[in-house]
Amino acid sequence: MHELGIVFHIISSVEEIARENRLSRISSVTLELGEVSSVIPSYLTDCWHWACSKNDLMNGAELLIEEIPGVTLCEDCEQTYGTVQHGRICPFCGSERTYLVQGNETIIKEIATPDEET
Numbered sequence: 695m696h697e698l699g700i701v702f703h704i705i706s707s708v709e710e711i712a713r714e715n716r717l718s719r720i721s722s723v724t725l726e727l728g729e730v731s732s733v734i735p736s737y738l739t740d741c742w743h744w745a746c747s748k749n750d751l752m753n754g755a756e757l758l759i760e761e762i763p764g765v766t767l768c769e770d771c772e773q774t775y776g777t778v779q780h781g782r783i784c785p786f787c788g789s790e791r792t793y794l795v796q797g798n799e800t801i802i803k804e805i806a807t808p809d810e811e812t
Contacts, residue, residue: 696732696733697733697734697737697738697740697741698741698745700733700738700741700800701738701741701742701745702745704723704725704742704802705745705746705749705752707802708720708723708751708752708802708805709749709751709752711805712751712805717751717807718751719751719807719808720751720752720755720805720806720807721754721755721756721806721807721808722755722756722757722758722804722805722806723755723756723757723758723802723804723805723806724758724759724760724802724803724804724805724806725738725757725758725759725760725800725801725802725803726760726761726762726799726800726801726802726803727759727760727761727762727799727800728761728762728764728796728797728798728799728800729761729762729763729764729777729778729797730764730777730778730794730797730798731797731798731799731800733800735759738757738759739757739759742757758804760803762796762797762799763776763777763778763796763797764776764777764778764794764796764797764798765777765794765795765796765797766780766782766784766792766793766794766795767792767793767795768784768786768787768789768791768792769789769791769792769793770784770787770789770791771784771786771787771789773786773787774795777794777797
């Protein structure tokens with residue numbers, strides 16, 4: 695389960711940002727998660743709750759996940775299409791000369807503090 699490692703990396707990044715901005719509490723973190731990133735959101739959330747409960751800065755912080763759809767580009771016909779729906783073979787021209795253009799990301803989009811919620 696690599697989700698725990700991802701959570702530790704996110705928390706470490708948030709801790710660094712909190713130090714730089716003199717933040718004492720984090721209320722939520724919004725994460726953009728690619729549809730084909732191989733990260734399982736429910737596992738990520740479980741790991742998040744466990745890891746945050748052990749961290750004063752993050753204790754009680756909510757993890758909000760926004761899904762980024764997987765999109766593939768065909769090099770032959772230059773069309774884009776949904777990766778999950780069609781896989782590697784272009785549904786427009788049948789080419790296998792395709793590559794993923796989005797949907798494999800794991801990006802911290804936003805960090806909220808309790809002061810921002812009032």
